[in-house]
Structures are given as C-alpha cells and as structure tokens.
Amino acid sequence: MAARFPLPNGAVLEIASIMGSAVAFTALTNAKPPVAASVGHSIENGDVLLINSGWALINDRAVKASGVTADAFALAGLNTTNTDKFTVGAGSGSVIPVSGWTQISKVTSFTSSGGEQQYQTVGYLEDDDDKQFPTNRNPTTITIVVEDQPTAQYVETVEGFDDTKELAVVRMKLRNGDQILYPGYVSITPDPTMERNNVMTRTISIGLSARSLRYLAGA
Template structure:
C-alpha cells in the first residue's frame, strides 16, 4: 500500500523561458527522442515545453530531458510508441526550455476540477437498453489559493502572465522527491479575499492545455 501526504509540498510557476528551438523529427518510442540543432542550449535535467501540432496528445506537454547528445533530446517518460495516436513523421514542432522558476509561497489549497470523462448515449431499435460510449474528457483547471503578500515576487510573475493571456508551466514538488508538471493559461486575481478571523488570500488558476507529467524522482 502506498500513499502520500501533501504536507511539505512546494509550488513553482515558470518565470522565464528560453528561445524556441525547432525540432526536425520526433521518434515513435517508449521515450520519445526529438532531433534539434547540435548548438541548442539543452542539458540533461532541463524542463522543456514540447510543441507538436501534429501530435495533439504531446502538444504543449512539459517534459524532462533524460539525455542529450548530437542533437538528440530524449524526453523522459513521454511514450509515443502508438502510431495510431502518434502518426510517424507528424511529431515535429519545437522545444522551449524553462530558464527560471518562481516559488508561490504560503499555498493553503491546491485544487483540481474538470477532467471528467464524457460519454455519448447509444441505443438501437432492437435493444431495450441504452449504452454509454466514452468520448472526450472535460477541460481541467488547477485552482490555487495562497496567502496575500504583494511583496512576494510570485505576484508580479502571475500578474504579468495573466495580462497577456500567457501559457506557463507549473511545478508541484512533493516531499520525497516526486514532481508533477502542468501547463496552461494563467489567470490571477491580486485582489485579496477577506474573511474576519482568517488569513487574507489571493487566487490563481491554470486552465490546462495538455496532460500533466509526473516524475517520481
């Protein structure tokens, strides 16, 4: 039996991003390998945003660089071996490295909504029972409540991203070494919520544009 407590978790938002690096090919593999120019400033352990318009299940996903040699970037834990979901030759796009992260301190709640399975109801003339067939999943949003601190640097980072409707990665570092990466449109309301006898708080949210990526160490 395994379980984790959220106590001690730390939350970060991407503060600065590197230049976009084009990919010339992305392999179908248990761990996808993207080909980039040999002069690309990428190192093992870097966190990158993967753009792949032809592979929508990979597009805008956050990944960690497992290996980099001679322009070949191995994307840790990113399985693209299913050619029905990832048609061969269609994965090209770009990589963009996260340069710096800004911690969001004093987080009191971290909630997820959406992501529920949608179904279509099917029925036939010669059947007396309806059937449900899974289709898409509903949009997912991450909601963050943190103590109001206008002097904290995270407030400026979130407000700047909100002002331009930017997509930014989010890193949730859990106690014990595992990390979960999200990517989405940032919304931030710097106006504090006031409730007598309670800590003043502000709220931010991330409307996800891709599937989260989790690394256990």
C-alpha cells in the same frame, strides 16, 4: 522508507519565471521516450520543456529532457510508439526550455476540477437498456489559494502570465521526490478576500493546456 500514507504536506510549488528561446527539432521518433533531432541544441538533462509539435497529442505538454547528446534529446515520460496516433515523420516542431523558477509560497489549498470522462449514450429500439461508450474528457482547472502577499516575487510573474495570456508551466515538488508538471494558462484574482478573523487570500487558476505529467523520485 516511504511514508505509509501519501500526504501533500511539505510540497513546494513553483512557476516558470524565465522562459528561454524556442529550440527547433527537425524530427521526432516514434519511441518511448521519443527522441528529438536538433543539431547543436542547448538543452541539458533535466530541463523542463514546453512542447510545440505537429503531433497534437503531445502539443503544449510540459516534459523533462533526458538522454541528451550533442544533436538530440529525449522527451522523458512520453510514449509515441503508436503510429496510428502519431503519424511517422509528422512530429517535428520546437521546445521552449524553462530557465528559471519562482516559488509560489504560503499555499493554503491546491485543488483540481474537471477531467471527468464523458460518454455518448445510444439506445436501440429492440433493447430495453441504453448503452454508453467513452468520448472526451472535460478540461481540467487547477485552483491554488495563497495568502495575500503583494510584495512576493511570484506575484509579478503570475500577473505577467495573466496579462499576456501566454502558456506557463507550474511545477509541484512533493516531499518524497516526485515532481508533477502542469502546463497551462495562469490567472490570479486581482483583489484579496476580506473576511473578519480570516486570512486574506488570493486565488491562482491554471487552465491546463494539456495533461499534467508526473515524474517519480529519481526519474
């Protein structure tokens, strides 16, 4: 039976430590999920992929591969059926598979900021009340506070992404089996906090490059 209240307790956080070589796909269908055509690819079911596509709305997103065949694979969790947003034939590109993960251990807090809906306000001379309509959302930043562990394996990985400024993927595995993928640019504070009687900590930040994607348990 699922827990009555969703708590983050027991969640495991990981960062991609090994990124594979780019796998090109020559076409991407308008479907739910979209299917990528890639002759003789090496993708396997469940692989986490970082997308580079001609469709800007899915570019830089992290997804899981599904429905894998010898010459095609699907991008699970995406919906590209709207041809007004996803021009037919324009979605080709490549994916970079994650081939290794490292746990980010001893996390003391995990928070998200940004992502708020923005609005444009319009007022007419004959109307006493202004009107508003939605425009864009603010960018989202994930903030992860960890216990200072200079010899932990993940530190070298995080510092490497901080140095290269390359896209990374962070994965949250919840106790109920759900997984959330966060693609983005990772940085870490160079020095730990030092306050008497408090644990020394460092802060990892992820500036999301695209929306996160959640996969329910068993999906």
